[in-house]
Amino acid sequence: MSRLRLGRWLVAIPMSLLALATIYPLLFTANVAMKTRRDYILDRFSVTDALRWENIDTAWNSVGMGRYFVNSLLVVTSSVVLLLLLGSMAGFALSQLRFRGSSALFLGCLAGLFIPFQVIMVPLSRIMADTALIDTYPGLVLVYVAQFLPFTVFLMTSYYRGIPPEIVDAARIDGNTVYGVYRRIMLPLGTPALLSVGILNTLFCWNDVLMALVMMPSADHRTLMIGVTSLRGQYSDNIPTFASGVLIAAIPVLLVYLFLQRQIADGVAAGSTKG
Amino acid sequence: MPIGNTQPSVRPAQAGRTGGVAVTSSARDGGHLRRAGGGLRAERLAPYVLVAPAVLIIVLLRLYPLLLGVNFSFTGDGEQNGTAVGFDNYRELFADPLFRTALSNVGLLVLLLPVAVAIPGLLATFIYLRVPGHRFYRSVYFFPAVLSPVIVGAIFNLLLAFDGPLNAVLGAVGVGPVDWLGDSDIAKFMVVGVHIWATFGMALVVFLAGFATLDAALLDAARVDGASLPQVIRHVIVPSLSRTIQFVFVTTMIGMLTSMFGLLFVMTSGGPEGSTYLPEYYIWIQQGQMNRPALASAASTILFVIMLVVGLLQIKLLERSGKED
Numbered sequence: 001m002s003r004l005r006l007g008r009w010l011v012a013i014p015m016s017l018l019a020l021a022t023i024y025p026l027l028f029t030a031n032v033a034m035k036t037r038r039d040y041i042l043d044r045f046s047v048t049d050a051l052r053w054e055n056i057d058t059a060w061n062s063v064g065m066g067r068y069f070v071n072s073l074l075v076v077t078s079s080v081v082l083l084l085l086l087g088s089m090a091g092f093a094l095s096q097l098r099f100r101g102s103s104a105l106f107l108g109c110l111a112g113l114f115i116p117f118q119v120i121m122v123p124l125s126r127i128m129a130d131t132a133l134i135d136t137y138p139g140l141v142l143v144y145v146a147q148f149l150p151f152t153v154f155l156m157t158s159y160y161r162g163i164p165p166e167i168v169d170a171a172r173i174d175g176n177t178v179y180g181v182y183r184r185i186m187l188p189l190g191t192p193a194l195l196s197v198g199i200l201n202t203l204f205c206w207n208d209v210l211m212a213l214v215m216m217p218s219a220d221h222r223t224l225m226i227g228v229t230s231l232r233g234q235y236s237d238n239i240p241t242f243a244s245g246v247l248i249a250a251i252p253v254l255l256v257y258l259f260l261q262r263q264i265a266d267g268v269a270a271g272s273t274k275g
Numbered sequence: 276m277p278i279g280n281t282q283p284s285v286r287p288a289q290a291g292r293t294g295g296v297a298v299t300s301s302a303r304d305g306g307h308l309r310r311a312g313g314g315l316r317a318e319r320l321a322p323y324v325l326v327a328p329a330v331l332i333i334v335l336l337r338l339y340p341l342l343l344g345v346n347f348s349f350t351g352d353g354e355q356n357g358t359a360v361g362f363d364n365y366r367e368l369f370a371d372p373l374f375r376t377a378l379s380n381v382g383l384l385v386l387l388l389p390v391a392v393a394i395p396g397l398l399a400t401f402i403y404l405r406v407p408g409h410r411f412y413r414s415v416y417f418f419p420a421v422l423s424p425v426i427v428g429a430i431f432n433l434l435l436a437f438d439g440p441l442n443a444v445l446g447a448v449g450v451g452p453v454d455w456l457g458d459s460d461i462a463k464f465m466v467v468g469v470h471i472w473a474t475f476g477m478a479l480v481v482f483l484a485g486f487a488t489l490d491a492a493l494l495d496a497a498r499v500d501g502a503s504l505p506q507v508i509r510h511v512i513v514p515s516l517s518r519t520i521q522f523v524f525v526t527t528m529i530g531m532l533t534s535m536f537g538l539l540f541v542m543t544s545g546g547p548e549g550s551t552y553l554p555e556y557y558i559w560i561q562q563g564q565m566n567r568p569a570l571a572s573a574a575s576t577i578l579f580v581i582m583l584v585v586g587l588l589q590i591k592l593l594e595r596s597g598k599e600d
Contacts, residue, residue, distance in 0.1 A: 009407065011401050011406050012406055012407055012408065015398070015401060015406065015408075015412055016408075018398075018416070019411070019412055019415045019416065021472070022415050022416055022418060022419055022472070022476075023415060023418070025430045025431065025434060026422075026430065028430075028433075028434065028440065029430050029433065032433070044439070044440040044443055045440060045443075086328045086329045086332070087329065089325040089326070089328070089329065090325060090326045090328075090329035090330070092325060093321075093322040093323075093325035093326045094326065097321070097322040097325075099322040099323065102322070102326075105326055105330050108330060108333065108334065108338070109329060109330065109333055111333075111337075111338060112333040112337040112338065114582065114583075114586055115337050115338070115341050115579070116529075116532075116533040116578075116582065117533075118533055118536070118554070118555040118558055118559075118575060118578055119341065119344065119575045119576075119578055119579040119582070120337065120340035120341055120343075120344055120575070121558060121559070121562060121571070121575065122344055122347060122558075122562050122568045122571050122572045122575060123339075123340040123341075123343035123344040123347060123572070124336060124340045125562070126343075126568070127335075127336070127340060127343075142332070142336065143336070145332060146332050146333065146335075146336035146337055149329055149332055149333055150333060150337070153329050153333075177317070177318060177321070178318055178321035178322070178325070179321060182325065203421055206423070207421075207422070207423030207424070207425075207426075208423075209423065209424065209425050209536060209537040209540065210536045210537070210555070210559065213540075213559075213563075214559070214562075214563065225423050225425045225426075225537070228423075228425045228426060228429055228541075229425055229429075229537075229540060229541055231429065232429065232432065232541060239433065242429070242433070243433065245429075246426055246429045246430060246433075249423070249425075249426055250422060250426050253421050253422060253423070253426075256421070257418060257421045261414055261417070264417075264421065265417060265480045268477060268480045268481060268484075269480055269481065269483070269484035269487075272481040272484055272485075272519070272522055272526075273484050273485075273488075
């Protein structure tokens with residue numbers, strides 16, 4: 001027993017080093033964002049002597065990160081609202097209602113899980129071009145919804161399966177229509193699942209690069225992540241501005257993580273244990 | 276019991292029929308009845324109405340494009356657009372050194388897969404055994420997993436730049452500068468390393484969810500018997516968590532095949548000399564930059580086959596472990 005206890009403390013050393021390696025890159029970036037160009041060239045590691053917001057300001061206004069931020073916010077919010085609405089509707093029907101073809105439809109939704117975007121990139125962008133949806137916000141929203149809907153339907157269905165059917169029966173006897181049951185019973189009961197699936201979808205959409213890159217070719221439609229990729233070419237000689245752009249893109253995610261860490265982890269765990 | 280066209284939906288129908296007499300007497304009742312009669316059909320259709328939007332989107336924008344893409348891979352590009360060319364695209368793919376590099380890099384990822392699974396597995400074991408500060412480690416390790424690959428890539432671009440901080444540290448201790456992202460033998464290992472850095476927290480959380488189902492009595496018994504930590508891992512933890520371990524193997528592999536684009540795009544752009552190409556990057560280049568959509572479709576189809584093999588392997592493994600249980 002005592003040997004195990006000593007082992008525990010020995011293990012703490014590499015684990016702490018790893019923890020440092022996990023946090024340090026972001027701290028370094030945040031520090032650089034606060035420095036002047038001269039400071040950075042003279043000493044890369046010195047802690048900034050002041051909290052300078054000029055670089056952030058440049059990145060937000062001149063580089064256009066502010067505009068990209070708004071674009072991302074718009075696309076991600078619409079996508080997540082749609083995903084939760086469509087996912088919970090389908091999840092309710094597939095778990096609590098008995099109808100012809102339900103298991104085939106469930107399998108059809110599941111099949112979508114095994115088709116990554118890379119595999120259907122070419123035909124999908126062609127479909128979007130043919131329907132004049134390419135390079136539009138609704139187009140990108142639709143692509144995000146299609147990408148993450150199988151996962152959302154799957155998790156909502158397995159969550160709703162845990163709700164006793166008696167609840168639905170009782171609501172029906174009270175005179176509710178199926179839609180009434182969905183709106184008055186299932187949506188409120190689904191809140192915990194909707195919350196964690198919603199957060200995961202928000203992260204997925206917010207962090208996406210490839211879909212936005214393929215579906216949004218024009219510069220003023222860029223999402224924030226595409227904005228980050230464009231920093232590299234333009235600001236590779238102005239590291240503090242570069243770091244500021246990265247920081248702007250990272251901060252919303254960091255805030256979400258700080259406050260909703262448990263829900264994110266629960267969502268990932270639910271996805272794995274129900275699989 | 277799931278509801279549907281069972282009792283509740285029969286009742287409004289009866290109400291409709293008995294109330295039929297009332298239609299003549301009162302227009303107001305009639306309006307009510309029509310609603311009830313229409314309501315019956317609406318109720319029957321309700322499940323389909325609820326499922327339809329999701330199913331339509333998945334079928335039209337996931338399943339249909341898959342077929343379209345496979346079909347597309349057997350047609351030509353440019354002047355031959357739309358005409359059938361048989362396996363020409365596939366022949367061209369396997370003759371293309373860039374695509375061959377992409378495939379051999381997939382092989383490298385498969386070789387590194389056990390490392391990418393073992394690291395979070397071992398860390399999860401320590402956290403489960405409550406090393407001092409386990410709660411802190413858990414939240415810190417998970418944190419890079421929520422960052423976009425683009426942000427991670429940009430940060431490491433900064434750190435690994437030739438005149439960047441890592442080389443500055445190495446220079447201070449007398450080690451010459453290393454061209455981390457510019458040397459074709461080193462760059463691919465850096466990209467994979469950064470990918471593992473960014474995603475091991477995700478696998479860690481999955482492992483911890485698996486540990487939550489572990490029977491603690493088994494561990495206690497092993498400890499009372501004086502088993503060492505490696506023995507506990509080998510004889511208690513690995514067998515009990517076989518399903519979780521398989522799940523992590525497959526999701527990590529799929530993650531390596533489909534979510535490294537952002538890193539490649541930002542860190543190396545596939546270079547130096549194409550040494551960091553992966554199929555997803557190749558597809559993007561051929562479609563977006565080279566205007567070869569049919570060739571890209573062929574590469575997509577091969578990527579899909581690789582993923583299918585990974586998925587089927589998973590099912591096989593699950594069946595086998597099912598028999599063992």
